[in-house]
Amino acid sequence: xxxxxxIKARLGDLDLTAxxxxxxxxxxxxxxxxxxxxxxVNAIAGLLRPDAGRIALGERVLFDGSTxxxxxxxxxGYVFQDARLFPHMTVQQNLTYGxxxxxxxxxxxxxxxxxxxxxxxxxxxxxxxRVALGRALLSKPQVLLLDEPLAALDGPRKAEVLPYLxxxxxxxxxxxxxxxxxxxxVVELAxxxxxxxxxxxxxxxxxxxxxxxxASARHFAKxxxxxxxxxxxxxxEGGLTVLSSDAGDILLPGTVGTIGTSLRxxxxxxxxxxxxxxxxGQSALNMLATTITAISPLPNDNLAVSLKAKDAALWAELTxxxxxxxxxxxxxxxxxxxxATAIGPT
Amino acid sequence: xxFGPAFWEVVSLSLQVALVATLCALPIAIGAAWLLxxxxxxxxxxxxxxxxxxxxxxxxxTGYLLLVVFGRLGAVGALxxxxxxxxxxxxxxxxxxxxxxxxxxxxxxxxxxxxxxxDAGLEAAAATLGASPTRVFLTVTLPLIAPSVLAAAxxxxxxxxxEFGATITFVAAIxxxxxxxxxxxxxxxxxxxxxxxxxxxxxVSIVLAMGALLLSEWLNHRITxxxxx
Numbered sequence: 001x002x003x004x005x006x007i008k009a010r011l012g013d014l015d016l017t018a019x020x021x022x023x024x025x026x027x028x029x030x031x032x033x034x035x036x037x038x039x040x041v042n043a044i045a046g047l048l049r050p051d052a053g054r055i056a057l058g059e060r061v062l063f064d065g066s067t068x069x070x071x072x073x074x075x076x077g078y079v080f081q082d083a084r085l086f087p088h089m090t091v092q093q094n095l096t097y098g099x100x101x102x103x104x105x106x107x108x109x110x111x112x113x114x115x116x117x118x119x120x121x122x123x124x125x126x127x128x129x130r131v132a133l134g135r136a137l138l139s140k141p142q143v144l145l146l147d148e149p150l151a152a153l154d155g156p157r158k159a160e161v162l163p164y165l166x167x168x169x170x171x172x173x174x175x176x177x178x179x180x181x182x183x184x185x186v187v188e189l190a191x192x193x194x195x196x197x198x199x200x201x202x203x204x205x206x207x208x209x210x211x212x213x214x215a216s217a218r219h220f221a222k223x224x225x226x227x228x229x230x231x232x233x234x235x236x237e238g239g240l241t242v243l244s245s246d247a248g249d250i251l252l253p254g255t256v257g258t259i260g261t262s263l264r265x266x267x268x269x270x271x272x273x274x275x276x277x278x279x280x281g282q283s284a285l286n287m288l289a290t291t292i293t294a295i296s297p298l299p300n301d302n303l304a305v306s307l308k309a310k311d312a313a314l315w316a317e318l319t320x321x322x323x324x325x326x327x328x329x330x331x332x333x334x335x336x337x338x339x340a341t342a343i344g345p346t
Numbered sequence: 347x348x349f350g351p352a353f354w355e356v357v358s359l360s361l362q363v364a365l366v367a368t369l370c371a372l373p374i375a376i377g378a379a380w381l382l383x384x385x386x387x388x389x390x391x392x393x394x395x396x397x398x399x400x401x402x403x404x405x406x407x408t409g410y411l412l413l414v415v416f417g418r419l420g421a422v423g424a425l426x427x428x429x430x431x432x433x434x435x436x437x438x439x440x441x442x443x444x445x446x447x448x449x450x451x452x453x454x455x456x457x458x459x460x461x462x463x464x465d466a467g468l469e470a471a472a473a474t475l476g477a478s479p480t481r482v483f484l485t486v487t488l489p490l491i492a493p494s495v496l497a498a499a500x501x502x503x504x505x506x507x508x509e510f511g512a513t514i515t516f517v518a519a520i521x522x523x524x525x526x527x528x529x530x531x532x533x534x535x536x537x538x539x540x541x542x543x544x545x546x547x548x549x550v551s552i553v554l555a556m557g558a559l560l561l562s563e564w565l566n567h568r569i570t571x572x573x574x575x
Contacts, residue, residue, distance in 0.1 A: 047470050072482075084471040087573050097485075098475030121573060139475045216375045301443035 003175040007053035016199040022175040025191035029179045036178045046071035077141030081148045083128040085120035092116040098139025099218040104281040124155035144176045212313035214304030226269035227314035233257040247312035251285040272316035273337045286339045358524040364506035367446035375453035380556025383461035401451040409515025440517040445506035453498040500562040
């Protein structure tokens with residue numbers, strides 16, 4: 001099942017043009033507030049009618065020049081930023097509004113058992129979002145839309161809901177379109193990323209490909225540019241965790257995850273140091289043998305040094321002075337030293 | 347007459363007229379309020395004007411217009427009589443019609459406030475869960491505007507109970523047929539020696555109006571409390 005979106009809409013001062021495909025898995029729509037991300041999701045749900053284009057789920061056309069399916073006929077699940085639970089119903093009535101099949105499993109999965117007879121007014125923000133997520137999933141949607149579901153929550157509440165989002169995302173088996181402008185959620189959840197700026201799609205692709213390309217750094221906050229690697233917990237030894245990735249083994253401090261679990265690593269480009277020879281006696285845990293594939297300018301006048309480590313790509317942000325001092329050239333072998341940050345189940 | 351059969355006849359007729367008027371006008375008022383609050387269409391302003399006419403016209407004029415339209419010879423009245431044998435003019439049903447028409451604008455206004463206050467996002471959420479517009483209205487919108495519907499019912503009931511001008515013009519004040527509390531008070535004031543009866547009817551009016559108000563406050567309180575449980 002593939003969700004394909006290709007729409008045009010005039011929204012006040014914003015000309016929205018968005019075309020992308022969302023396969024099974026999580027497609028993140030990333031961009032600043034007001035860029036048009038929510039409008040795209042509303043168009044998929046049928047809450048906003050584009051001026052032209054086409055939206056289809058597999059073979060089923062939801063919208064085109066001659067078709068406009070109303071929201072209740074689209075079979076989409078929608079989790080709103082503000083939860084939108086029905087205030088006059090109990091949690092259980094809210095959950096089963098769109099379908100009761102699988103209620104018990106959902107209640108267990110989302111930890112909602114103690115809340116069933118309560119009403120939304122008495123729930124915390126995190127509890128509300130868990131109910132909203134369960135309610136959307138119980139309607140057995142063919143596509144799940146999440147519009148900044150964590151944006152209204154504070155730090156601890158975000159951390160409370162995120163694992164549920166990750167687990168349901170993995171098990172839902174349908175395309176998931178997830179709107180956010182929070183990098184941590186992108187790294188944690190995204191399989192695909194679609195970057196939207198001022199109503200236009202400026203970049204799209206698999207998250208790891210997009211993050212490995214320095215040219216996409218200008219779409220992210222200063223600290224957020226840098227490669228993202230998927231890895232698997234291989235073993236724990238000597239108080240460290242060994243992860244296997246396409247770039248080779250990567251060490252993390254502490255005992256992280258259980259063996260076999262997969263998680264994401266974020267390697268911010270500003271945190272990668274390069275040396276032309278292997279150095280003994282340095283404190284960073286990771287030193288990978290890499291080859292320079294390209295050196296390109298960044299908008300902030302620094303240089304991006306793209307690297308290949310075995311089958312993975314990463315990059316480092318260096319000042320022109322450093323690049324000149326080391327005499328770095330494409331094709332050259334260098335060692336990359338970095339501290340990795342793991343994101344995912346711990 | 348005080349507290350005699352004639353007295354209770356006036357009171358029970360008034361209650362009957364006001365209740366029937368309120369219950370019949372309420373669904374139509376909800377429909378009109380929905381159209382005005384939620385739909386944009388050609389003639390929106392016109393409909394709004396027509397709904398409010400009984401509020402701004404002299405009640406005698408409204409009564410006269412009812413007589414013209416619903417009288418035995420009126421456009422609608424003749425049809426009702428020919429097809430169903432229904433007569434409204436000078437019957438208690440006519441009094442209920444007059445009271446309902448006069449209460450209608452107040453009820454529409456009260457319900458409309460409810461529609462304006464409902465978060466349209468909740469209705470959108472219900473639609474994404476597969477609920478048809480009818481189901482959304484019955485399971486989400488209507489329960490959420492229940493306090494406003496209640497307020498509209500009380501307001502309409504009080505207005506219907508006190509309606510005088512249009513009623514007396516349309517159906518006169520026939521004892522046992524169309525003589526409600528206001529027209530009875532008016533008739534009693536025309537002849538000397540009935541001050542006691544007038545006071546009794548005034549007290550009953552106050553008790554009924556206050557009772558309706560308290561009942562609605564209590565129901566409203568219950569609805570809100572349930573939502574916070």
